[in-house]
Amino acid sequence: MAEPDGRTLGDEEVAAAERVIRSGMLSSVWGTEARALEGEVAAMYGVRHAISCSSGTAALHLAVVAAAPDPGDEIITTPITDFGTVAPILAQNAVPVFADVDPADGNLDPEAVERLIGPRTKAITAVHLFGAPAKAGALRELADEHGLTLVEDCAQAWLTELPGGGYAGTAGHVGTLSLQQWKHITCGDGGLTITDDDAMARAMRLFADKGWDRAAGRSHAGLGLNYRMTELQAAVARAQLAKLPGVVASRRGTAVQLVEALKGLDGVRLPRPDGHAWWLFPLVLPGGGAPGVAAELRQAGIPARAGYLNEPLNRAPIWDGPIYGRSRYPLTGPMAACPQAERMVAETLLVIDWNEHYTAEHVEAVVTVLYQALTPPPSAR
Secondary structure, eight states: OOOTTOOOOSHHHHHHHHHHHHHTOOBTTTOSHHHHHHHHHHHHHTOSEEEEESOHHHHHHHHHHHHOOOTTOEEEEOSSSOGGGTHHHHHTTOEEEEOOBOTTTSOBOHHHHHHHOOTTEEEEEEEOGGGOOOOHHHHHHHHHHHTOEEEEEOTTOTTOBOTTSSBTTSSSSEEEEEOBTTSSSOSBSOEEEEESOHHHHHHHHHHHBTTBOGGGSSOBOSOOOBOOOBHHHHHHHHHHHHHHHHHHHHHHHHHHHHHHHTTTOTTOBOOOOTTOOOSEEEEEOTTOOHHHHHHHHHHTTOOEEESSSSSOGGGOGGGGSOSBTTBOTTOOSOOOOOHHHHHIIIIIEEEEEOOTTOOHHHHHHHHHHHHHHHSOOGGGO
């Protein structure tokens, strides 16, 4: 198999880094690269504002800041995601509330979300898991009905297309993007938020720069951290952004080949290709057995794993101890069960690493092993 990490780093990124170093200005406060990146991302996504920052987790923190929860307020999210989705909720002294997922794709189930909305609910954070579009339209309707902020975590979903048109990240009030090493495009670490809301954009930009209103001199308008992206990060990200459409198109091409080739295989729930950006290639085995199939794929040299996480985040060890110092604040009780998510992680979810360098030969190798692993011998039929 090809290396699972992919990467399209080359001469363009070297030239971008050299351009910044030779300029002598590596800080985005006085440089031009981060502002240019923001303009290019805003134009690509058709939004008014893009705010650059130091990581995808920082972007999610900015989004939570924009939602403006009071201490103890609740933000509903998914238990199948990176902890970067949840850490910013706690950092703002809000409470993560985990809603269960659709067992077909692992994305938030809007009906499960609706059941958890209460008087302290402030926002919903949806994750477009593995690049598959979440039910952002239904979640936006819920958010509007209850006066909540909808945040879309698009770390794994660059150029994911929503059913009603537009990209993932544009259905909610704020979308977040990641430039971490293993995402579709990278500058090592980095992130952006996107929004059409002027007030939210200002709040996020201030928070990313220590609450510093640069137009007012050395004046701090509010609480903030240093989440600034450097000029080196931004320059490399700009070179990568130019390659993004080709990266996603290539991943889509081979992923669709694999979906088509697996349509005759029993015992597998295939991902829906519509709008998918294929950060990973997920399969669901409704009857269970994902760990064993993943082991067979790895033995054949195909990078795959079961469950994606060791445990869904509602069962993570963090909830068994203190959060701040010796205090469990802002938590008030145990995390609720999410049966669908828990079964997916333990038994049914299988993910295969995917990237823009895979070919038809790689697809065929995956198909061969999956048919061998999931087709019972004649004596067992």
